[in-house]
Amino acid sequence: MAISGRLSANTNCSNDQRSKGLGVIAPLGQPVRRIAHLDMDAFFASVELLTFPDLKGQAVVVGGRRTPAPTIDASEARQYTRLKEYVGRGVITTSTYEARALGVFSGMGLMKAAALAPDAILLPANFEAYRHYSRLFKAAVATIAPHIEDRGIDEIYIDLSAHPEPPEVLGARIKSAVKAATGLSCSIAIAPNKLLAKIGSDLDKPDGLTLIEIGDMPSRIWPLAVSKINGVGPKASARLEKMGILTIGQLAATPVERLIRHFGSSMGTWLGRVAQGIDTRPVITESTPKSISRESTFERDLHPQNDKHELSGIFTDLCKRVESDLERKGYASRTIGIKLRFADFSIVTRDLTLPAPVMEALDIRRAAGECLKRITLDRRIRLLGVRASTLVSRDALMTVDSPVQQKFDF
DNA sequence: CTGTCATTAGTCAGACAG
C-alpha cells in the first residue's frame, strides 16, 4: 500500500548506474551497491545533554506541550521539571536510554510515562537546537561521502557504492566525523540496499556499526519481527500475525500467492520481496516538497458553537503560519485543505483545488473556510489543521501579462 | 448513436514514519 510505490520505483538498472561504483557486477547483472543508513542515537535527548551535561546518566525525556524550561535557583543549581509534576496533554518525543530502561518510549502519553517514571527529568523540545545539530552532522558526513538522502532530522541514507574503502573503515570514519562535529554518537549499518541498511542500523544501538550482506538474511534478518521492516506498521503487523506470520523468516517462507490474496497484488509482491532482502530503491539526494501544513491540538476540546470565536482565531492563525511557510520556501499553492480531529479522535479532511495558486493568508483562509462549510459540526473538536498542496514554485509563477498568458489572449 | 474503455484530476481516508 503506502510502500509498494516507493519500492517499485526504478526497478531497472540503467547503464549509467551500472558503470558507477566499483564496477563489480553480480552474476545476475545487478551492480553491487553499498548503502549506509545512519541514525543518530536518542537524538533530541542527546542534544539536550550537550546543553545540560549535569543530567548525563539520568532518565530524561523530551516532550510535552507546555513544558517549562529549566530555571536557575539562588545557589546556581538548575531546577528541572519532573515527569510527575506535568499536567495536561502531550506525548514523549524522545527519551534517554536510561528512561527507556524504565519503559518510557517516544509517542507515549505523558500521563502514562509519569506513572512509570515519576522522577524522570522532563525537558521542553528545542527544535532550533536539533536543526542546528542536524545540519552539523549531515555536513560532517558530506565531507566524506556526499551522496546523501535526507530522511528527516536525525537520519540519512548514504550511497557508498563509489567508495573503494572497506565498509568498516568508511563506517568508522563517518562515525568519528559526526562525533567530532557534534559531540554526538550515531549508529550506522552498511548493506546492499536501503531496506537492510535501515534494519541494520537498529541492531546495535547506541554507537553501533553493523555490516550486513545478503547472505546474512537467514541468521540476522529472518529471526526479526515483521514490524522491523520499514513500511510494515501496526496494521500490517496485526494482519500478518492473524495469518500466523510473526517473523521476517516466516514471511519469507509464505507463498507470494497467499500474501497477494491477503494484501492485494501490490503490497503482496512487495512483502514477498522485502522478506528476501530485495530492494532496488535508489538513494534520492534531491526532492521538492509536496505539501506544507500546520495543525494544532487545543488545550481543551472546543465546541463548534460555544467556542466559535476561539476556533476562528486559531483557524486564521494557522492560515497565517502556512502563508509564512509558503513564503519562506518560495511556493504558492493551488489546493487548500483542512483537517479536524474530534474529541473521539476521528479525523475528517476536506480540500479544495482553486483555479489559480494562492499564497496569502487571506486567500488561504477563504478557501479553508469553504472546506469547513462542508463538514457537519456537531461534536467537540480536538485539533484543527490547514494544509497547502499542489505547490507551485513562485519563480515559475507567471503574471497576467507574461508571454505565455498572451498566447491565449488575442 | 450508444456503450465501453483508458486516462487524468480531484477528493477523502488511512497507513506509515521520523
Add this chain to the structure above:
DNA sequence: ATTACTGTCTGACTAATG
C-alpha cells in the same frame, strides 16, 4: 484514561474527457 506535529504515499471512488 491517554494518544504531537509534519509530511509522503496509496487505494477507492467520482467526474470529466476523448
